[in-house]
Amino acid sequence: MSLRYALIALLTGRPMTGYDISKSFSRSVAHVWHAPDSQIYPELNRMERDGLLTSVEVPWGKKGTKKEYHVTDAGLADFRAWMESPLTPQRQRDPAYLKAAYFDFADPASVREQLRQQQAYWEEQLSMLEGTRATLVDRTHPTLAARLSKLTEREAEFAVRYKVYAYDGLIARARTELAWIADGFALVDELYDS
Amino acid sequence: MSLRYALIALLTGRPMTGYDISKSFSRSVAHVWHAPDSQIYPELNRMERDGLLTSVEVPWGKKGTKKEYHVTDAGLADFRAWMESPLTPQRQRDPAYLKAAYFDFADPASVREQLRQQQAYWEEQLSMLEGTRATLVDRTHPTLAARLSKLTEREAEFAVRYKVYAYDGLIARARTELAWIADGFALVDELYDS
């Protein structure tokens, strides 16, 4: 159900087509929420049907058109209501931890290889997150910049601070994962090389 | 697809009925993997059909019977193959971070209330995780104890160390979340009380 609100959140910055949204999702927004096209397009249609969005047909080239989605007042009200509502806690469901608990079923070479892969993944995540954080702080992040232009300085300050706060959380999480992976290497070394 | 392997992992400890598994899932194993009955029972049937498990009818009371599931050699081989295979990295999809990035759409009282709820949730998680970790270290954890009895001391040592390692990761993650939540309180105070 959060996909719907991730979409409204994005569209509060600026109106976008489904394609724009899909690109935003695979770029920066994917850091907090990932979704493939096959979820985005149907959800946009449902949201328009439910009156949370309206679409405007915009010409594209000579013959083509594209649909630009705008958040309606009802959509914004719905988003605010969600923002005020309590969070349902996340279920733990992470294959990395499940696997780690049973690493004794794999050989040490394979364990090390998997740790290396996880390490590469989280290091890449971390540098992406830090890069994006920097564009939030200096307000060059495109979607954020579009939204800030419609706000007072005080409001803009709040929007920036909370986004930076969210990214700081993601960065801390990535660092925690990396520290855990480092401990994993140390454990394998201890168990097999001594 | 990991549900299947979470089930085999559990059943390597000791044979269980669907009901036992369901209970294990809502108790300790839920820390690494959560699943409702409606996933567990059909998956057990599919796994038996695929030859990964066999079931034995066991009497229960005077008239009743229950089905006790055992891991087959094929099941164990499948599990080992999964344990050796690379992990597909997890997509970020956490409503808490999505919300945090847009907290400026909610009023500070609601933000504080949501932070308190998150804090309560993670504190409870943390104490559960630490409790379970202790039962792993002293080997009183029931499912672990059952599995250890079939292993050599060296193998048992490995099984325990990896499980403790997994829990240490979960504990570190919980602490990171709590630190992030504390930063959230500080941020709200700074933005609204000055």
Next chain:
DNA sequence: ACAAACTAACTATGGATATAGTTAGATGGC
């Protein structure tokens, strides 16, 4: 002139997951 790459908006299919039940026997307390 033509191909490659990009923009746009989907769809089809299957598997994963959540919510909320049902049916039936067993056990313990009063």
Next chain:
DNA sequence: GCCATCTAACTATATCCATAGTTAGTTTGT
């Protein structure tokens, strides 16, 4: 004796989500 609660094994329904396409128009480089 009976009620509440527990054990056992499901089912029904709907939504979420991933993978992997399709169709069509646009832009850019050579």
